[in-house]
Amino acid sequence: MLLWHPGKKVEINGVFNENSIDYEAKGDEFNHDYSLIRRKTLKDLEKCKHIELQLDSSSYFGENNTLIDSLFAKRSAAMIPVRQAKVDYILNNPSKELSGYYLSQSALDTAAKYHIRLSPEVRNGIFGTLIDHQLNKYKKYTQVQENKSKIQPGNAAPDFTLPAITGSPLSLYSVNAEFIVLDFWGSWCAPCISAMPKMKRYYQKYGKKAEFIGIACNDTEKSWKKAVSDHQPEWPQVINAGQDNVAVRYAVEAYPTKIIMDKNKTIIAVFQGEVNDFYDKLNELFRENH
Numbered sequence: 001m002l003l004w005h006p007g008k009k010v011e012i013n014g015v016f017n018e019n020s021i022d023y024e025a026k027g028d029e030f031n032h033d034y035s036l037i038r039r040k041t042l043k044d045l046e047k048c049k050h051i052e053l054q055l056d057s058s059s060y061f062g063e064n065n066t067l068i069d070s071l072f073a074k075r076s077a078a079m080i081p082v083r084q085a086k087v088d089y090i091l092n093n094p095s096k097e098l099s100g101y102y103l104s105q106s107a108l109d110t111a112a113k114y115h116i117r118l119s120p121e122v123r124n125g126i127f128g129t130l131i132d133h134q135l136n137k138y139k140k141y142t143q144v145q146e147n148k149s150k151i152q153p154g155n156a157a158p159d160f161t162l163p164a165i166t167g168s169p170l171s172l173y174s175v176n177a178e179f180i181v182l183d184f185w186g187s188w189c190a191p192c193i194s195a196m197p198k199m200k201r202y203y204q205k206y207g208k209k210a211e212f213i214g215i216a217c218n219d220t221e222k223s224w225k226k227a228v229s230d231h232q233p234e235w236p237q238v239i240n241a242g243q244d245n246v247a248v249r250y251a252v253e254a255y256p257t258k259i260i261m262d263k264n265k266t267i268i269a270v271f272q273g274e275v276n277d278f279y280d281k282l283n284e285l286f287r288e289n290h
Helices: 029-040 042-060 065-092 097-104 108-117 128-147 190-194 196-206 221-231 276-288
Strands: 011-016 021-026 161-163 169-171 179-185 210-216 237-239 257-262 267-272
Touching (some): 021 029, 029 097, 042 065, 065 097, 065 108, 097 108, 097 128, 108 128, 161 237, 179 276, 190 196, 196 276, 210 221, 257 276, 267 276
Parallel strands (some): 179 210, 210 237
Antiparallel strands (some): 011 021, 179 257, 257 267
């Protein structure tokens, strides 16, 4: 990685290894310091690269999950000295641009912990927007974790009002049905899109007693409307827009997430991912209630 500053020259000297390039950059502080930290951790980076190749191979050939989990653990362990070298640099060089870059690429909890150590010039410099993005993601993550305990079977589902594709807002508590299904999805989410035909079948099967509500997340209005037009779901569609992030309030961590509740808006079950358990639960509920 190199950062080019207008009008500055960077001299690079190095050698090609089997799986990496060992180089040193001269000419400006950012690239010089980056190359030194990289050289310091090169053996660990090469070890990580080797493990990643094993992971790719194991995933391609369908190896068992125990082996894959073991490789993930090894990669995480190999990255510890790399991450520590970057944190040490940040702590020792709070006024250097490279510290801002390292923090902008760090884990969310690292960004949250160390951003206050940066100088104002670096904090508001060329990597400031990326650092803010990390901090916003961390805030969202912590809010989701806090809300998990609330989005559990037996608890009341929080009300919301979101813009519907019809042009009018839709409020959860205005919906009257024996059962209600919230489907958190996105036009960008392949499992969400592939689930549409089965969702349609189940809506046709139970739609007189159960109302589905599609909640598009992390979407633009244009992409959302195109996906609805392309796939034609028959149930109400809203978009998670505005300051009230409904996906965060409902502790959504994966897409699709489906939540079943009763007519009193009491949560019955929560399903992450496109899983058959969701459809089995619908069948079970309607057997019990008919």
